[in-house]
Amino acid sequence: MTTPRPLEPFLQFATILRRHGFAVAPDQTSDFIAAVGLLGPGDMTDIYRAGLATFAIPHERRDEYDALFRAVFLGQAVAAPVASDDDDEVMAYDPTGVEQDVTAGDDESEVGGEAAVAERLSHRAFAEPDADLTLQRFRKAAPAALPRRRSQRRRTSRKGDTIDMGRTLRRALKSDGEVFDLAMRKRKTRQRRIVLLIDVSGSMEARSEPSIRLAHALAQSADSFEAFTLGTRLTRITRALRTRNERQALADVGGLVADFDGGTRLGDALQAFLSVPRFSGFARGAAVVVLSDGLERGSPGALVDAVTRLSRQAWRIDWLSPIATGDDFAPRTEALRAVRPYLASLSDGSSLQAICDHILNLRSAA
Amino acid sequence: MAVRRSIVGIDSPVALREALVAAQYLADDTLATAAYLGLALGKPLLLEGAPGVGKTEAAKALGAVLGREVIRLQCFEGIESSAAMYEWNYPRQMLAIRQAGNEYVNIYGDEFLLTRPMLAALRAPSSTVLLIDEIDRSDHEFEAFLLEFLSDFTISIPETGTVRAAEQPVVVLTSNRTRDLHEALRRRCVYHWIDYPDPALEARIVMMRASSVAEATANAVVAAVGRLRAEPLAKPPGVAETVEWAEAATLLNAQGAQWPAAFRRAIGVALKDHDDLQFIDPRLDQIIPGEAAA
Numbered sequence: 095m096t097t098p099r100p101l102e103p104f105l106q107f108a109t110i111l112r113r114h115g116f117a118v119a120p121d122q123t124s125d126f127i128a129a130v131g132l133l134g135p136g137d138m139t140d141i142y143r144a145g146l147a148t149f150a151i152p153h154e155r156r157d158e159y160d161a162l163f164r165a166v167f168l169g170q171a172v173a174a175p176v177a178s179d180d181d182d183e184v185m186a187y188d189p190t191g192v193e194q195d196v197t198a199g200d201d202e203s204e205v206g207g208e209a210a211v212a213e214r215l216s217h218r219a220f221a222e223p224d225a226d227l228t229l230q231r232f233r234k235a236a237p238a239a240l241p242r243r244r245s246q247r248r249r250t251s252r253k254g255d256t257i258d259m260g261r262t263l264r265r266a267l268k269s270d271g272e273v274f275d276l277a278m279r280k281r282k283t284r285q286r287r288i289v290l291l292i293d294v295s296g297s298m299e300a301r302s303e304p305s306i307r308l309a310h311a312l313a314q315s316a317d318s319f320e321a322f323t324l325g326t327r328l329t330r331i332t333r334a335l336r337t338r339n340e341r342q343a344l345a346d347v348g349g350l351v352a353d354f355d356g357g358t359r360l361g362d363a364l365q366a367f368l369s370v371p372r373f374s375g376f377a378r379g380a381a382v383v384v385l386s387d388g389l390e391r392g393s394p395g396a397l398v399d400a401v402t403r404l405s406r407q408a409w410r411i412d413w414l415s416p417i418a419t420g421d422d423f424a425p426r427t428e429a430l431r432a433v434r435p436y437l438a439s440l441s442d443g444s445s446l447q448a449i450c451d452h453i454l455n456l457r458s459a460a
Numbered sequence: 461m462a463v464r465r466s467i468v469g470i471d472s473p474v475a476l477r478e479a480l481v482a483a484q485y486l487a488d489d490t491l492a493t494a495a496y497l498g499l500a501l502g503k504p505l506l507l508e509g510a511p512g513v514g515k516t517e518a519a520k521a522l523g524a525v526l527g528r529e530v531i532r533l534q535c536f537e538g539i540e541s542s543a544a545m546y547e548w549n550y551p552r553q554m555l556a557i558r559q560a561g562n563e564y565v566n567i568y569g570d571e572f573l574l575t576r577p578m579l580a581a582l583r584a585p586s587s588t589v590l591l592i593d594e595i596d597r598s599d600h601e602f603e604a605f606l607l608e609f610l611s612d613f614t615i616s617i618p619e620t621g622t623v624r625a626a627e628q629p630v631v632v633l634t635s636n637r638t639r640d641l642h643e644a645l646r647r648r649c650v651y652h653w654i655d656y657p658d659p660a661l662e663a664r665i666v667m668m669r670a671s672s673v674a675e676a677t678a679n680a681v682v683a684a685v686g687r688l689r690a691e692p693l694a695k696p697p698g699v700a701e702t703v704e705w706a707e708a709a710t711l712l713n714a715q716g717a718q719w720p721a722a723f724r725r726a727i728g729v730a731l732k733d734h735d736d737l738q739f740i741d742p743r744l745d746q747i748i749p750g751e752a753a754a
Contacts, residue, residue: 119647128463129497133473140493143473147494148501150651153508246538247599259550271557369692371510375638403694403735 101127107166111149114162122149138167225304225446229311232450236315241381241409241457242283254278286409287318288453289377291367293386294323294351295358301416302354303344304446305385310335310343312453320376324363324386325353330373358389361396361429368403381456382408385443387415394429405436414443414452464628467499468526476525485514485521486657486665494652495522502628504610506646508635509654512698514665516593518654519632523589526630532591533577535598541605545615546579548572568619579615585629595645596635603642610648657699659686665699670707680749681706684723685730687747691740697730705730723748 108123129144142163145151151159250258261277290309294302309321313335323329334346348354368374382404390397405411413433418425419442425431434440442448470476476499477492487495495518498505505522507515523530533544553567575583581590595603609615613625633649635641657665659682666678673681681702689696697705708726717725724744731737740747 117643117647122647125501125503125650128501132463132465132497132500133493139489143490143493144497146490147497147650147652150506150646150649153653153655156653246536247540247601248538260548263548263550263553266554267557271554273554365692368694371694371696372637374694 103166104130110162110166116149118149141167228446228450229307233311233315235454239454239457240288240316241286243286245282245284247282248279249282251278251280254280285317287376287380288312288316289380289382290321291384292323293360294325294354296355297358297387297389299355306344306347308446308449310340322367323351324360326356326359327353328363328366357391359392360386360390361392361400364400365396368400374407377404377407379409382411383453384411384413387417388427388430390429394432397429398432401433401436410438411436412452413437413440414449416444418442419444464500479525480521483521483524484668485517486661486668491652491654494650498650499630504631504633504649506633506649506651507654508637510698511636512700513654513656514699515634515654519589519591522632526589528587528589530589530591531577531581532593534593535595537597537599539598539602543576544578545576546617547574547576549574578609579623581629582613582615582623582625585625585627589630589632592633594636595633596638596641603645607644656689659683662699662702666703666706669703673706673710677710678706684747684749693736695733695736701730720748
């Protein structure tokens with residue numbers, strides 16, 4: 095079947111949107127064409143708005159949509175940074191568009207002498223995996239061991255606390271409306287959300303690869319999970335981690351995170367996390383796990399302030415630092431000392447095994 | 461696909477926008493277009509946006525424009541079909557069985573059915589607007605369960621059969637975007653992201669909503685709220701907060717408070733988070749509208 099000539103640009107537009115990673119269903123295309131017909135179309139903005147509404151373009155990808163629209167209907171060159179013909183690149187792009195620039199202060203010489211000063215925007219190649227076994231065990235144990243909270247949903251149970259009226263009635267029908275036993279329901283539990291905040295600054299260089307692999311294992315085994323990297327920027331990597339294939343997911347994260355091994359502005363990155371209402375909502379009632387050495391190059395005030403606010407939203411905050419080995423570890427940096435009272439624990443994050451064990455024990459340690 | 465070009469005389473986005481203005485709701489062109497397309501294509505309208513930009517208000521205004529009753533289903537975590545669609549009146553059924561003795565009794569009659577918002581809207585599609593509010597608060601189970609309803613507009617009750625809508629009901633969904641909605645749900649809807657209105661529009665909204673507020677005050681409050689939204693706040697003020705702030709300051713002013721002080725004292729209706737207030741406090745004088753001495 096051939097399509098009528100005037101329809102071609104509209105169909106082509108849908109195809110191009112699809113090629114750029116927008117999820118466009120066939121009935122959305124026909125809705126789009128019907129919508130354009132309904133609106134007249136009087137001018138280009140009618141077509142533009144019809145597409146916006148019927149293709150359900152997410153708000154963060156509006157710029158990308160604009161660029162493609164201009165390219166198809168107004169014949170302009172695609173100037174948007176993300177518009178590329180390479181499908182892989184679109185896959186790596188996080189459609190929630192969360193790469194937030196954290197404005198850097200220009201105070202050059204204060205705390206955290208070891209933290210890298212230069213903000214090196216470098217892409218990072220991930221080394222070959224070597225801690226396979228640990229992660230495999232972790233993935234197996236995680237679903238049963240992660241902390242849980244009470245859900246609002248109820249299910250049938252002998253030891254329940256409310257009467258299941260429908261079921262009771264149906265049982266009673268068998269005995270001419272005489273109620274002999276009450277069916278009960280009790281509340282289910284669900285996994286508590288885990289929010290993993292990974293420091294990817296220069297001082298944590300050796301740790302960032304295992305940390306991201308751990309994040310991938312968690313993303314694959316937990317029902318509710320969010321991961322962010324903290325460096326000179328804040329980057330949400332949850333979506334990239336949902337890819338099942340570990341190698342692919344790590345490559346995607348590598349492409350997404352622009353500030354591997356750069357400087358540390360933990361406080362600012364955490365502030366950025368809290369100031370996006372959607373992100374800070376993730377932390378509400380969640381188990382927040384921070385993987386960082388706490389060597390802060392910015393002012394400790396921002397970090398302390400952010401952790402204080404975070405502690406009021408989160409169920410608990412666990413800070414796992416690679417230098418916190420041994421039971422009698424006392425934080426030496428000013429910032430870490432100040433935030434210690436708000437942490438549920440400040441413990442060993444020097445090995446993958448230690449971090450895995452800690453996360454699996456979050457429930458019992460509560 | 462049943463395309464209706466015109467509903468109650470509304471045959472274009474412009475006509476809908478004007479009707480919404482008459483219903484005390486100022487919509488921009490994009491929202492009017494999306495809402496019109498939703499009505500015309502017989503698809504649910506999905507409104508997303510930050511809290512307080514007027515998503516629920518839009519649905520109510522749409523109800524007023526169409527002359528229909530708005531049935532609101534407030535979502536929450538763990539919401540089930542018994543709260544959203546229908547439930548049997550079990551105690552009444554039990555009594556009926558007991559009373560009947562040896563007689564036959566149909567306990568699945570209409571008089572034993574408690575209708576909930578979705579069933580109510582389905583039974584009277586031409587006189588209601590169904591508002592499914594804050595869908596992001598519900599869980600994935602409920603979202604999946606909505607899919608069937610939103611594409612076919614049917615509800616099947618195992619005991620009696622399937623209830624089908626006589627015509628496409630008007631459905632509006634809202635989301636605060638505390639989580640991403642499933643692609644399958646978005647696909648079934650006509651989508652619109654409601655942004656904060658631009659200053660001129662917001663000033664008009666303030667004056668429309670709060671008749672006591674003078675124009676200079678409205679402009680000053682809108683400018684101040686714009687400055688507040690540029691700050692990294694945990695809870696940036698929405699449109700409702702702007703209106704309340706203008707109203708509260710006008711009230712305090714009428715009782716004798718001077719202008720900048722009236723705004724400062726009423727800040728509690730605009731910023732409702734202690735951390736935000738503390739954060740903004742040192743610079744409050746630059747943000748507070750000092751020029752509104754009208």
